[in-house]
Amino acid sequence: MKYPVICGPTAGGKSSLAMAVARRLGEMGHNAELVSADAYQVYRDMDIGTAKPSRAELDAVHHHLIDIVEPSEPFTLAQWLALAEQAIDSIKSRGNVPIVVGGTHLYIKSLMDGLFEGPTPDAEIRAELQALPATELRAELERVDPEAAARIHPNDERRTIRALEVFRQTGQTITSLQTQWDREHPRDPSRFLVVLSWEAAAINTRINARVREMKAEGLIAEVRALHDAGRLGPTAREALGYKQLIHHFEGRLTEDEAIEQIKIETRRFAKNQRTWLRRLQTAAGSITLSPADSEYGLMTQTVVDSIFTT
Known part of the structure; x- marks a missing residue:
């Protein structure tokens, strides 16, 4: 049995698809567990700005690599990869299906292709x-x-x-x-990539809407509490949404300017993600889905069918 690695741009519906696949597998008698591939969801109390799963989603399906370190601490790609592979092995040892999902494509690539470290830093x-x-x-x-x-x-x-x-x-x-490195290190055939593909205009509209929703849900208060408590370390404070609001708290941006900057920088980040996705989706066995043109039930079934395809 294979397992999916779901990736796509910010606000592109990755988590929704992962949850739908987990529910469908449950209906078929197969338990699934999700492994987050997000560089900032690892941090405790950075909830709204990182679009963490809701409490109901966390209760419904076991999630890994969420809320595992304090935002004052650094967290590296190598740490994530080691923990992700450990979680995946543990899930499979219980007879369950891992579903890896996230938008940090450097994490996704390291999982699919191995960790290229390069020469020792000079x-x-x-x-x-x-x-x-x-x-x-x-x-x-x-x-x-x-x-x-x-x-x-x-x-x-x-x-x-x-x-x-x-x-x-x-x-x-x-x-x-x-x-x-990629040529010399073939991919694990038990993993297959699921890429959610969006046109720029469509995903930008979704990003703008998500930022408005985050603000309404209390993003500013969340970031202020972490900032005022001195809990945001050098890595965490670079997260989209957090960095711009810190600039607001420090008097460099008005609130409206900070919110607009979040939208601009998130759209720019999504553009970089699309570049990564074009590289990733060329791998043999990858599936590319277009949520704007497909019904979620159909996409869910496509992923489930691929899990059981030998």
Whole structure:
């Protein structure tokens, strides 16, 4: 029996599809458990801004890798991958079906293809890069590795520096090294990718609506409480929605400007996600679904059928 890895853009309906698949499997006598592939849902009390499952959803289906660390703590890709693989093995050992779901596509790729780490970081090169302004770093990345620049958010300085560091160390782009890694490490045939595909205009409308809903649900109060308590560490405070509201609390943006910036940055993030998705969905055995054109019941059945396809 295979298991799905469901990915797609922010506000694209990933969690709804995962829950629907879990319910359908339950009706067929197969218990399912969900494994979150979201870089910020791991943090406790960051609920509204990360669109965590509701209490009812958490009670209905066992979820893994949600609320596992304090937002003051760092959390790495390597940590997530180790915990995800442990959770998946545990779920399968109980005879249940894992369903991996999330929008952090670097997590998804590491699960599907293994963790490419590259050369050991060079402290001298990294210090040189960290001394450069963000605009200069971005320009260099676009020049030496345009494919990586398309994947990496312009505000993601950490990954930008890592990509440039690898290029300066090896003379090869991180994209070419990752491609070579992928060729040498075939995917686990028991996993199959489910990609939810949206046109830009449609997903942008959904993103704007989600941000309005989050505000109505109490996003500002949630972020303020975490910020005032000093609980947001360097990683957590970079989360979409949280970063912009922190700027508001610190007097750099009005509330309305912060909310508008959340919409803008989330739409930009979704654009980067679409670049990742185009790379991911080329893998053999992947399924691409278009929620805007398909009924959820049909999509659910398509995923369930693939679980039992040998």
